[in-house]
Amino acid sequence: MAMDTFLQQIINGLVLGSIYALVALGYTMVYGIMGLINFAHGEVVMIGALVALTVINLLAGSGLPGIVIALIGLIAAAPVCMATGFAIERIAYRPLRRAPRLAPLITAIGVSIVLQNLAMLIWGRRYHSFPPILPSTGYEIFGATISGLQIAIVVIAALMMAGLSLLVQRTRLGRAMRATAENPQIAQLMGVDINRIISLTFVIGSALAAVAGLMVSANYSIAHYYMGFILGLKAFTAAVLGGIGNLAGAMLGGILLGLIEALGAGYIGDLTGGFLGSHYQDVFAFFVLILVLVFRPSGLVGEKVAERA
């Protein structure tokens, strides 16, 4: 086992895992407050990516520095995503708040299909590529390479997780969120406008989705109306793995899933003498998920927080 290859696989896993974590934060936040899995979140990420990319492609020839263009793209994408998130909650979830659990899950899937097809109508079926505006120079660490963008992804994911935790634990809004999560009726009696809190949760989650969308499309240089689906599924898995409803759990679950995938694909073939190949990468990831759910049904760090809440 060559050391540089191993280190490279760890980096691959960290970057992939941070991307999953960024998206998983959106799932876990909504779940934490409402107990609802917002399946349309992956689609909000996709819309963020496509809006940012459209703006960035318009500005790519303008001579502005790459980072500035990327930031303008993000500034354009964030309000669109926030409006989308707000609309999703208002149209698809709020009327069903007192309905049985299955109903909002089905509208979530419906919204996801509607958004995908809407994006297909607006941006077409083509793949959109990210213009080479960000420096792609890699840094060498003991024979492994990591690009500036990838470092940024890992750092931003960690910062967002920390920022969200602060928001939830330390601010007035966060206290209202926690109260709504614990018991919406009583929170309302205590003067919390729960409709406003839930809308804000969706808006904040969707702003994170815009950041995730930009990061994903910049890292893989590709955006497509269909990209949200697989990404959403993986991020949802990460959120469940870590303990859905828990912000640190989303981060942990994401990184863990990324590492499992990278190391699984990298070594499973050699370790089993070619009996299992890299096509077992996903099987391996879901196997770990099943194991975790069997022994810790609320995810890796889910329980602890639940006791406190």
Next chain:
Amino acid sequence: MHFARPGSIPLAVAAAVALAACAEKKEEAPAQPAAPAANAEVTVRLGHVAPLTGPQAHIGKDSENAARMAVDELNARKLEIGGAKVKFALLAEDDQADPKQGTTIAQKLVDEKVNGVIGHLNSGTTLPASRIYSDAGIPQISGSTTNPKYTQQGFATTFRLIANDVQQGQALGLFARQTLNARTVAIIDDRTAYGQGLADEFEKAVLAGGGQVVTREFTTDKATDFAAILTKIKSKRPDLVFFGGLDAQGGPMAKQLKSLGLKAVFLSGDGGCTPEMINLAGAAAEGLYCSLPGVPLERMPGGKAFGDKFSAKYGQIQLHAPYVYDAVMVMADAMQRANSVEPAKYLPEIGKTDYQGVTGRIVFDAKGDLKDGAISLYQVREGKWEYLQSVGGETAQQ
């Protein structure tokens, strides 16, 4: 904050699975079934099946546009077959590149009693669907299915207008060994009937040529991150990396290969031989190699005229448009020679086809494969696919 309530996670996972197999979409309502009366107008309904949603939607729509263009032209000619005016109608269906959906659509077209089927686009959907058409006796011509099995099942109804993956894999293997002089190769495929079939044939050809396969890796046709398998490949130091799959994965893969500092030549089959591939690979596109069954559009006998007509109507050709266009024309040609639009009557005539199409002279062998299908090789130079050389295909190159 809450943690998961019992029951919610299995429910959500089930919903996710249901989402993956979600609803089918129809592009066009089926035409009215017409009763064939003397001197009346007969509607010939042709099914066209390709993925119109999902990651390959751009290639599927390209194919559908070509079929639609052929149908429009046939209608403009006001043909008479068996003493009746015929009107061609296209039933454009979406199989989402999903084998399950492919068979559902095939059954639906059989139930609607179509006169013939153009497609499907992917080998993975064409193979299971071909049995359903064969049982119903409905002729099927694919302009893009390259998996060898398609015509080897002993069905009388299966035809294709493109060289198969045995021919393509051999040509690619020879090219890698002899022209590029690669001794060690790494192979990646996307686990689809197409990607896997092509990679298998390539592997055989490389081994037969005295080359060495250092590792065989796998991905899916929906993946975007290949860092893990490419890192593993890097540790094996191959001269060449071959990818059996489509541009949506090939482009990002070529890019990630370069950013990981892998210095191998990158070669793919027809699925990576698109303008989109260059677009997606960005700066890493320069120097990529690919192969395409057939010859380049500008070397096709009717290529230039077809390209102009198509672009004026639908924009840039992605991949299979000329083959799909010819498929419709071959089917109509057999109907005219048989003087019937009944599948049972015109099917034998398809086998006897000798048709000068846009893509070249079309003659089928006993199995329904194109005789002397050519394979061409290309490389990206200054941001464009440049033609390098062709193998085989005497009839196509006349």
